Amino acid sequence: AQSVSQHNHHVILSEAASLELGCNYSYGGTVNLFWYVQYPGQHLQLLLKYFSGDPLVKGIKGFEAEFIKSKFSFNLRKPSVQWSDTAEYFCAVHSGTYKYIFGTGTRLKVLA
Amino acid sequence: EPEVTQTPSHQVTQMGQEVILRCVPISNHLYFYWYRQILGQKVEFLVSFYNNEISEKSEIFDDQFSVERPDGSNFTLKIRSTKLEDSAMYFCARSGGASDTQYFGPGTRLTVL
Numbered sequence: 001a002q003s004v005s006q007h008n009h010h011v012i013l014s015e016a017a018s019l020e021l022g023c024n025y026s027y028g029g030t031v032n033l034f035w036y037v038q039y040p041g042q043h044l045q046l047l048l049k050y051f052s053g054d055p056l057v058k059g060i061k062g063f064e065a066e067f068i069k070s071k072f073s074f075n076l077r078k079p080s081v082q083w084s085d086t087a088e089y090f091c092a093v094h095s096g097t098y099k100y101i102f103g104t105g106t107r108l109k110v111l112a
Numbered sequence: 113e114p115e116v117t118q119t120p121s122h123q124v125t126q127m128g129q130e131v132i133l134r135c136v137p138i139s140n141h142l143y144f145y146w147y148r149q150i151l152g153q154k155v156e157f158l159v160s161f162y163n164n165e166i167s168e169k170s171e172i173f174d175d176q177f178s179v180e181r182p183d184g185s186n187f188t189l190k191i192r193s194t195k196l197e198d199s200a201m202y203f204c205a206r207s208g209g210a211s212d213t214q215y216f217g218p219g220t221r222l223t224v225l
Contacts, residue, residue, distance in 0.1 A: 032211065043218035044155070044203065090155060098145070098160035098168040098210055105154060 002027045004093050006103035013081050014111050021076040021106050023065075023091030032094040033074040035065055038105075039087045047089070050074065061085070083112045116217035118204050124223045128193050133220045135187040135204030144187045145205040145214060146179065148172070155203065161187065162210070194224045 005024045013019060025031065035047040048059025055067040065076045074091060091103040117136045125131050137144065146158040159169040161179050178190045187206075191198055201221050205214040 034213070036216070044216040046213060046215070049213055092155075094211070094214075096211075098143070098162075099157035099170070100147075100155075100214060101157070102147075102155040 004103040118217040141206040
């Protein structure tokens with residue numbers, strides 16, 4: 001069965017620290033990959049997505065992610081986090097059916 | 113980003129009661145989805161809906177659940193007889209095509225007592 005793993009469940013960083021959140025998926029075919037962010041009390045918002053082409057994708061608010069096909073990974077990065085990045089981050093995979101498969105999420109807390 | 117609104121934002125109900133959650137997509141997108149997120153767990157797919165038919169559903173989406181788009185606008189999820197384990201946040205999503213990006217609503221928090 002298809003699955004998405006996010007190994008970091010809780011991350012605490014100080015402002016200006018660099019961020020990398022891991023995402024691995026299990027599916028051998030063509031995939032579309034997404035990172036969504038959920039700020040406290042708000043809905044899921046799309047941060048960035050990968051469909052094809054350049055495996056390094058840039059999203060909103062300075063986030064980027066790299067698709068490494070050989071590692072089945074799509075890790076999210078940001079060089080310097082801000083307090084306002086405190087949120088829960090979800091990786092999702094779309095692989096030809098209608099549904100998205102989500103990871104368990106990573107709660108990021110940025111200390112001012 | 114195109115919007116989806118959901119009503120109510122919070123619904124409290126007694127076990128065994130029927131609930132209807134509503135989604136109003138503010139666009140002409142044709143593909144609709146329901147997901148749920150039990151507190152502390154991952155977001156799980158329930159059902160997708162296109163052209164007034166269910167196109168895919170998960171194991172969670174049993175006979176207690178139904179979806180419809182009765183007036184061509186609102187997209188509803190009905191739970192006929194709620195159980196304690198139905199307590200969750202329910203998200204509606206929509207997309208322009210089956211392979212397009214899905215945009216999510218703010219969710220309805222359902223609490224079953």
